[in-house]
Amino acid sequence: MTRPRSRRGGGRPTIADVARKAGVGAITVSRALREPGRVSEDLRRQIQAAVDELGYVPDPNARALASARAEVFGVLVPSLTNNVFAEVVRGIYDSLSDSPFRIQIGNTHYSGLEEERLLQVFGSQRPAALIVAGIDQTPSARRLLENAGCPVVQVMETGPDPVDMMVGFSHFDGGRTATEHLLQAGYRKIGFIGARMDPRSQRRLAGYRAAMEAAGLFDPRLVTTTPVPSSVSLGRELFRDALAKMPTLDGVFCNNDDIALGVLFECHRASIDVPKQIGVVGFNDLDMMQVSFPSITSVRTHRYEIGTRSVAMALAAIAGNPPEQRVVDLGFELVRRESTAR
Amino acid sequence: MTRPRSRRGGGRPTIADVARKAGVGAITVSRALREPGRVSEDLRRQIQAAVDELGYVPDPNARALASARAEVFGVLVPSLTNNVFAEVVRGIYDSLSDSPFRIQIGNTHYSGLEEERLLQVFGSQRPAALIVAGIDQTPSARRLLENAGCPVVQVMETGPDPVDMMVGFSHFDGGRTATEHLLQAGYRKIGFIGARMDPRSQRRLAGYRAAMEAAGLFDPRLVTTTPVPSSVSLGRELFRDALAKMPTLDGVFCNNDDIALGVLFECHRASIDVPKQIGVVGFNDLDMMQVSFPSITSVRTHRYEIGTRSVAMALAAIAGNPPEQRVVDLGFELVRRESTAR
DNA sequence: CTCAATCATGGTAGCGCTACCATTTGTCTG
DNA sequence: CAGACAAATGGTAGCGCTACCATGATTGAG
Missing domain, CATH: 3.40.50.2300 (Response regulator)
Known part of the structure; x- marks a missing residue:
């Protein structure tokens, strides 16, 4: 006999609202948004109209919870003001700006311990991919990366023993x-x-x-x-x-x-x-x-390219096509x- | 007769696991983590032990979904490489590094349209606060800020008509x-x-x-x-x-x-x-x-301080003590x- | 010593979404 | 034209957590 928690969400439209308005099931709306190919042209248009009219924006939290995968790229850099990392990060942002992926940056302040802590935090979000600067992770951080359950790209340097993928130079x-x-x-x-x-x-x-x-x-x-x-x-x-x-x-x-x-x-x-x-x-x-x-x-050095390339590799891996060359050396001049x- | 979805989460411990191990209810674990003062000393220790042993980290997505509030600060800047904004962002990061809040940065590329789009995306996450650079939002962006349902700090400049709060200079x-x-x-x-x-x-x-x-x-x-x-x-x-x-x-x-x-x-x-x-x-x-x-x-100009100050004001507002002075002029020399x- | 107020704890029911089936409809083969 | 199969859609049951209420234990006032 409990009444529903009167829209704690603050009244923004949910997928159910869209489904009702479009006269379809909620799951079909979900599909239309994520795999448009699997929904008929007709319904897709109808649903899109309902989405536009209501101003519906999917809740990434609910999405992440239900699918056990957040559309987030975790990025770990040692500094935010150092021009070098700023350029890498800019490359990452630009490469992801048209994708549904959000970016979560962590500043390790050149500290291995801080890196571990942030990996712990990031891990709890089940990110879609992790991009970390450097190849000198602590053993514990390395373990966290290996068990992250998502593509991992180490950037800025190349080395002999990638956790997963690498983009950088010597x-x-x-x-x-x-x-x-x-x-x-x-x-x-x-x-x-x-x-x-x-x-x-x-x-x-x-x-x-x-x-x-x-x-x-x-x-x-x-x-x-x-x-x-x-x-x-x-x-x-x-x-x-x-x-x-x-x-x-x-x-x-x-x-x-x-x-x-x-x-x-x-x-x-x-x-x-x-x-x-x-x-x-x-x-x-x-x-x-x-x-x-x-x-x-x-x-x-090709800092911006390190950013864009690392994203490209991660996206490929997410799509199920991990690049053949797992270590990419972008060189320098x-x-x-x-x-x-x- | 459906069996549970065999841990799609990939097997990381949940609050229920902690509760079982500590011999308490799940809700008590939740409280012990968020409002330690409301749980007895004894249980708190017990729960902490279980948390440590299992390596439990709360799932921020589930948390956000259940509480209709994500522990995220949305930050909107027009550039990531411009030293000025990098410093502001650094101030924000440093001020939040010991808090449970994560940071989500959006790069507007000096575009009002992009700013609107990002505000839309950010809004869907129900952030705890928004920090945006500049005071010249488009009318539509301004509306989004006003309806964000969270503290908003406009930074870099001061002006006569804050959405909520402002930190900057003339x-x-x-x-x-x-x-x-x-x-x-x-x-x-x-x-x-x-x-x-x-x-x-x-x-x-x-x-x-x-x-x-x-x-x-x-x-x-x-x-x-x-x-x-x-x-x-x-x-x-x-x-x-x-x-x-x-x-x-x-x-x-x-x-x-x-x-x-x-x-x-x-x-x-x-x-x-x-x-x-x-x-x-x-x-x-x-x-x-x-x-x-x-x-x-x-x-x-006091860029780093703009970052730290804006966070301080937002945190105060979140805690229910919105600062009396809503527009803070940090000046210049x-x-x-x-x-x-x- | 009773009764109300307070404190500590727990149970239940969702938050908004998607994985996993089930069902319906249309399409092709022999 | 029956049977098999694919495509399109939907229903149900959670994902892991917390808001809300309920309960029992403890305290203090009268």
Whole structure:
């Protein structure tokens, strides 16, 4: 004898309202919306009319509960302000904007523990796919990914042992290529400057080191790093530190473009000629690298494409066509500019 | 005689499992998790133990369906890569990271239609709160916000007619202040350079114009704008256009710091002395403004705080204590630097 | 010591949707 | 033209959780 809970939903139309108005069963409305091919032309039109008239929008919560699958992409990135991840995320958004999938972003703040916590939270939603930055998950996070029951794409890097799929490039090779370029240009005392030494930065450093060692020029005093988050002003400071430590420095491979810009500005200020006295190479090739004076050589990475490609792979897997190539290396390009042209 | 749908959920524990293990009713588990104060110390511990042992995580979809309210903050921004919004979003994330609320971001791409569409989608989820950038919603979007049935915070700007709450500052005043500073420094032929002339940019331009007119110095040929998205390289190009149009230019107020940086680089390249020949002012005061050579005067805005403050206001409203002051002006500060010191 | 008020706990009935059948209708084969 | 089969539609029973009410235990006032 309980009366129905008088529309706690706040009165928005439900699938039953649409069904009534269209004179069909609720399930047919559901089908018309999700698998239009399985409903006759006639009914489909009728139902669409009812939907439009009522302004019906399916409740994703009810949908997820009933189908045990939410139309959500979970995305885990270590930072929201870092331009690099922002571009990846933009690629993901653009690729999904016309799909029914929503996006849930988690910010791990470069913390493995936080990543685990967020995977736990995401998992409880039964997402349609997970896209996570990096390949260095904790064992526990890796287990959560393996048991997620949905396609998983690790992005930003490639590596030997994907949880499921991967899209990225080799940071080691990027670091090595940048350093070799400086060597070929005739620089010898080449420093490495890096902030926020996350795993990707570490691998770029390793690439730098490999190149320097191969040339018999590696010296630990050439390396200046800090765990502090990267910024242009930090780049300037680190460069000053590096110069103080090693006044004969004649080149720097900067872990990213912000740092490189900071270096460039400090050179201006200290009247150090770039590229004559010091060669500068950045990483990522942000727009401003080509504009700065002098323009800065940088390693161009395909961040937006990493986003779009990872979505494409996940969508294919959801549709039942997991891509044959589970690890996609999008590579990078060294863009030579004035800052290393001497 | 239908057997239950053998755990379509994929076997993760439900509230019933926890209840059984703890020897209590399901509803008590639900309460222990949401309103611990209403469950006795004893049971609470027992339940917590069962939760930990089973690794139970509540299903947010079921929760949202049953309570007609999702623990989701909907956030609508016009761009994901624009540093300004990225900072606001970061503030929002940081403020909510310890709460049960998830965040759903929508990218409107500066389009009113897209904003409407996203509000529709968000609305179907019954979010706990909505945070939207800007105050220039279409009438239809405004209606959607008014009927959202949850706290709404408009951010980035302040204005006379909030849907519910507002956090921001006056872009008009910002533009005027920047321009007045240039005037006071003795510059006369002051140009305005702006890309992506969204409503906020328009108001900064209006502020610039007001200051110039008050000084009897306004000339439409001093204004150079484009609807193209902003970038450092675009700043350089627009500055060249501006100079070509008005070779006697002796100052520029740039609609944002990217543009200002592009202007600075072009000045370097063309051997134009900043600040002697040309004064440059930016907007937002990104980190690099203080590092560049010369350092660039800019209008510092409190982007991160806009994010944190908007969340605080929304949370208060959710808790039933809507803030007395519904429109919060966080202001801005003109930071004087070398680029206008002549 | 009684009775009302309070507190702690539980049962039931949905929230809005879809998976899983069942049913009806039309279509083709032999 | 019967029988088999596919296509189109519908009914029922949950998905996992919480709102609402009911119940029993405890407390305090008179």
